[in-house]
Amino acid sequence: MNGERRPMIEIRELRKIYDLGAVKVEALAGVNVNILENDYVAIMGPSGSGKSTLMNLIGCLDTATSGEYFLAGERVAGLSDKQLAEIRNRRIGFVFQTFNLLPRASALQNVELPLVYAGESPSERRRRAREALEAVGLGDRMKHKPNEMSGGQRQRVAIARALVTNPAIILADEPTGNLDSKTGNEIMLLLETIYEKGNTIILVTHEEDIARHAHRIVRLRDGLIESDEVIHRAA
Amino acid sequence: MRFFIDVINGLRIAFGALRANKLRAGLTALGIVIGVMTVIMMVVIVLGLNKALRSQLDFLGAETVFVSRWDWMSNNWRDMIKRRDMRVDYIEALREESEYVEAISPFYDREMTVTYRGSSLSRVNVQGVSEEFFITNPKELAEGRIFTEQEVSRNAHVAVIGQDVARSLFPEESPIGKTIKLNGWDFEVIGMSTPFGKVFGQSWDNFAVVPYGAFQKRFSGRWADLTIVAKSVEGGHLDDMKWEVEGIMRRLRKLDPRQANDFGLNTQSAILEQFDQMTAAVYAGGIIIGFISLLVGGIGIMNIMLVSVTERTAEIGLRKALGAKNWNISWQFLVESAVICAIGGIFGVAMAAGLSKAINNFLPTYMPMWIVGVGVIFSGVVGIIFGLYPAMKAARLSPIEALRSD
Ligand SMILES: Nc1ncnc2c1ncn2[C@@H]1O[C@H](COP(=O)(O)OP(=O)(O)OP(=O)(O)O)[C@@H](O)[C@H]1O
Ligand SMILES: [Mg+2]
Numbered sequence: 001m002n003g004e005r006r007p008m009i010e011i012r013e014l015r016k017i018y019d020l021g022a023v024k025v026e027a028l029a030g031v032n033v034n035i036l037e038n039d040y041v042a043i044m045g046p047s048g049s050g051k052s053t054l055m056n057l058i059g060c061l062d063t064a065t066s067g068e069y070f071l072a073g074e075r076v077a078g079l080s081d082k083q084l085a086e087i088r089n090r091r092i093g094f095v096f097q098t099f100n101l102l103p104r105a106s107a108l109q110n111v112e113l114p115l116v117y118a119g120e121s122p123s124e125r126r127r128r129a130r131e132a133l134e135a136v137g138l139g140d141r142m143k144h145k146p147n148e149m150s151g152g153q154r155q156r157v158a159i160a161r162a163l164v165t166n167p168a169i170i171l172a173d174e175p176t177g178n179l180d181s182k183t184g185n186e187i188m189l190l191l192e193t194i195y196e197k198g199n200t201i202i203l204v205t206h207e208e209d210i211a212r213h214a215h216r217i218v219r220l221r222d223g224l225i226e227s228d229e230v231i232h233r234a235a
Numbered sequence: 236m237r238f239f240i241d242v243i244n245g246l247r248i249a250f251g252a253l254r255a256n257k258l259r260a261g262l263t264a265l266g267i268v269i270g271v272m273t274v275i276m277m278v279v280i281v282l283g284l285n286k287a288l289r290s291q292l293d294f295l296g297a298e299t300v301f302v303s304r305w306d307w308m309s310n311n312w313r314d315m316i317k318r319r320d321m322r323v324d325y326i327e328a329l330r331e332e333s334e335y336v337e338a339i340s341p342f343y344d345r346e347m348t349v350t351y352r353g354s355s356l357s358r359v360n361v362q363g364v365s366e367e368f369f370i371t372n373p374k375e376l377a378e379g380r381i382f383t384e385q386e387v388s389r390n391a392h393v394a395v396i397g398q399d400v401a402r403s404l405f406p407e408e409s410p411i412g413k414t415i416k417l418n419g420w421d422f423e424v425i426g427m428s429t430p431f432g433k434v435f436g437q438s439w440d441n442f443a444v445v446p447y448g449a450f451q452k453r454f455s456g457r458w459a460d461l462t463i464v465a466k467s468v469e470g471g472h473l474d475d476m477k478w479e480v481e482g483i484m485r486r487l488r489k490l491d492p493r494q495a496n497d498f499g500l501n502t503q504s505a506i507l508e509q510f511d512q513m514t515a516a517v518y519a520g521g522i523i524i525g526f527i528s529l530l531v532g533g534i535g536i537m538n539i540m541l542v543s544v545t546e547r548t549a550e551i552g553l554r555k556a557l558g559a560k561n562w563n564i565s566w567q568f569l570v571e572s573a574v575i576c577a578i579g580g581i582f583g584v585a586m587a588a589g590l591s592k593a594i595n596n597f598l599p600t601y602m603p604m605w606i607v608g609v610g611v612i613f614s615g616v617v618g619i620i621f622g623l624y625p626a627m628k629a630a631r632l633s634p635i636e637a638l639r640s641d
Pocket of ligand 2: 053
């Protein structure tokens with residue numbers, strides 16, 4: 001099966017320099033990495049090593065200073081704002097450390113949001129958002145607002161939102177960073193089931209325990225890849 | 236279909252944001268409310284005055300010319316007072332020589348007290364005319380008849396009265412056949428006109444019409460001033476008649492070609508023209524004031540929308556991360572700004588409607604339906620124009636910068 005997997009993400013000499021006028025911060029100093037379809041990668045590294053910067057580039061939220069990035073064979077640098085929006089909408093699901101839910105909207109409405117921008121009809125949106133919430137075990141919390149839910153539940157809503165458009169890639173930047181370890185583990189189990197359905201998952205974390213859920217750990221230091229190891233887990 | 240769904244979604248998001256921030260939206264819209272109200276009040280008052288004046292002037296007749304010592308459009312009283320009086324015998328000359336005159340009548344008027352038995356009514360406008368006056372200025376009769384040529388030529392003491400006179404002197408009975416006293420002289424009521432109503436708070440039913448000969452004999456003091464009323468033949472010949480009458484009058488008054496007219500040829504349209512010129516200036520003023528107040532309101536909107544964009548930067552970033560295109564974002568803010576303004580417009584229109592009703596008693600106002608639509612749509616457009624920059628600014632935010640703003 002390994003031989004059949006196609007490359008999902010190909011990154012060549014990717015550089016990101018933040019120009020702050022007086023100083024230039026080189027957040028990524030020439031990163032090379034390939035991530036295959038249905039890979040489960042944890043990105044680790046000290047604070048400021050460029051993990052989030054790399055994630056944002058992979059997620060098409062930001063553009064690189066130089067280097068090449070191919071997403072499913074497509075050169076991202078050549079795409080328009082509109083095409084990037086479509087990629088974020090259809091191919092990528094984001095899970096943030098701070099959940100980033102709309103405070104005034106119910107769980108269901110939050111999960112519907114990507115479908116709103118996909119142009120789905122209201123009934124279709126509702127059906128799929130329900131499905132996604134049920135899949136993360138929140139079938140009974142659809143009408144709740146974020147401030148009426150626990151941190152773990154909020155993160156589940158965010159994961160449901162990331163899943164609802166059926167994207168190939170899930171990007172999670174410290175998804176357990178604001179959760180206690182028990183809740184964090186529940187979230188990791190959820191990601192595991194998503195991985196098993198065939199998604200590509202890229203995860204940023206500081207915790208070795210969390211990283212161990214992945215099948216591959218990429219370590220960054222000072223904007224460069226320090227190590228890239230495949231984890232052999234006991235089944 | 237896709238576009239339609241996007242549009243509806245934008246509306247829904249914008250309304251959600253408005254609902255969450257009702258007070259601020261309300262205060263923001265206040266500028267627009269006041270602006271729209273001001274503009275509409277100007278228009279409504281000008282339209283009302285215009286309408287009132289037109290209906291008031293209607294009784295003058297559209298095809299009638301009033302030949303008199305006085306030029307209604309002039310205020311050069313010192314010259315006009317020196318002019319010679321009009322003479323009744325001009326009427327025969329005009330009737331005979333003019334092709335375009337259909338009917339012609341003398342016209343005297345004077346305010347007097349009218350009495351019947353115990354009751355009396357003061358300040359009634361008593362008019363002395365010939366039977367042709369009922370052709371130049373037709374009156375609809377509720378009861379009775381107008382007077383005849385014979386009655387005019389024998390200076391009969393007969394009168395056609397207006398509704399006010401009838402109602403105050405004959406509250407319970409028909410006035411026809413009764414004898415009333417005009418300044419002490421007996422006149423028999425032979426007709427009663429239907430009501431005209433009020434114009435500028437003043438009744439137009441407070442009159443009595445009598446044969447001019449009787450008027451001359453009984454009431455002409457030094458103040459009686461003759462006006463000749465002539466109506467042109469069918470088919471829009473007012474100007475022809477005016478031109479013709481001017482020539483005949485100049486000859487009758489023995490004016491040589493270098494002398495200016497020493498009489499006025501007054502028409503309803505001349506008054507209206509002057510009024511329109513006047514109201515054009517008021518309109519222009521209203522438009523300028525309106526623009527300024529809407530500009531102020533619009534700047535208020537722009538300001539609040541910029542604040543709103545800044546406050547919701549993280550939300551914008553999130554929406555973009557989830558796939559919102561630039562236009563989805565700008566649409567959302569544009570709709571919000573247009574809706575705030577349109578709602579402001581609705582309130583402005585409503586307040587103008589109330590105010591217009593309230594002042595209608597002392598200042599005639601007229602609020603046509605189209606003004607409601609124009610008011611609301613115009614405010615919405617102001618919202619779009621002033622929302623454009625904040626909306627663009629929101630759309631141009633980079634998703635990552637926006638997300639990080641948290
Ligand atoms: N918008 C920015 N402007 C300037 N410098 C930035 C910006 N974003 C990141 N940096 C810098 O780039 C470097 C990498 O930042 P990044 O956020 O990718 O680190 P990180 O590995 O995610 O750290 P952490 O573990 O603390 O989240 C840091 O030195 C940071 O200061
Ligand atoms: Mg980070």
